[in-house]
Amino acid sequence: MNGEKRRSAAAFLVALLLLAVVAVGADRGAAWATSRSVATAVRLGGTGVVDADVQIHGFPFLTQLAAGSLEHVSGSLAAGSFGGYAVTDVTVDARGVSPRSPWRTSEARATGVVAFDTLARTASDRLDTEVTVGAAPGEPGALTLGLPVTVLGATVDVRAVVVPDVVDGALAVQVRTVSLGGLDVPVGALPGGLGDALGGLRIPLDLPAGVTLTGVDGEPDGVRLTIEARDVSLGDLAR
Template sequence: MSTKGAVALIVGLVVVGVGVVVGDRFAASLVEDQLAGQVESRLEVTGTPDVQIGGFPFLTQLASGTFSHVTADVDAVVLDGVPTTDVTVDARGVRRGDPITVDELEASLTLPVSAVQDAVAERTGLAVTVVVQGEQLQASMDVLGVPLAVTFAPRVEGGRLLVDTTSLSLGGLSVDAASLPGGLGDRLVDLEVPVDGLPDGLALTDAHVVTDGVRVTVAGTDVTLEAP
């Protein structure tokens, strides 16, 4: 084959290849938009969800019913009545069906300080205000008319979100939990913040304080998701 013919063949293959890529990505974009619309219609969200389907070719994945990599980002979602923010999802090996199954899934979201505040108030029976204090949380309440400040640090143990008391200040003086009246100190130990409704196969793996709440991560393998 002449040089001219070879160049023509290469250019032709490139043009065809580009057409395949454009067509494939166009189809993926349509499905991504449809998925984003379903998220908006089925969940109480703020902002437009950003759904991305990775891997090429997409049409082959669509035909097989298995997607190699799917990610989603949502500004805010109300989950079980709790307003969460900055929700990110990273899923690999997603298979369509009822139920939907996922080989590997990791998701992160930010719980508001109100979730911790409600848990502390329910456990102690006191009116409580919780704020972010650096890398920890600080709860303020009154005990027999004396202000009590409690500093908490979140952790995950056995798939549960717990907050540990790291310091106590009663009336401006450092105290230990045992000195608090009415057994209050015992109620500030192993305090759990409920995170309900996780799909089968997912469990809490990490938690840390951020500027607007507690950032939690859930992860799992062979995850089962009921089709909406």
């Protein structure tokens, strides 16, 4: 992933916090701070940003500001697109946020739903093949994963029902069922080590240093990712 995409992909984690902290620090009211947050998200690479909101918790605020650390900052974003990655229902929770550059943060946690087409593009890019991703009908939390594979010298379409998982910080899957060329096949009976290959599928998200993928759940409109960051500078992530 090039530098532009890297910082744009990270933007949905930090866009609600970065200059929003500065905006609230100016003490001109929550509505003004929220509007600045939206503008900040757009400047950091976001488009179509909807309903961005930031809250500074704890009292008194000016005491926290003078101490150089905001105890608790939370934010939310209904929808937005960052570097081509469409996300919805984003929430951010950060602790120990410095109110000045480079906005050092002790820990932060963010969740957001990544659209299926966005995830499919990412998987296709990482695996260097055309991948489709969607919700598995009648199986809450499960996904359908489609991709072409070569079996005994022939290319066939594989369609699998999988449950998303995280392994060593990468997006992984647990395979439930597989159809090969339109025929249902037990995972253990797949030829050419295909079952092991599917079970060992890993899609690294190439997140910035200090940011780790910790959770993933299938939802009707996409995949909810949970990422965590510890002892990072939000300003550095957004560069």
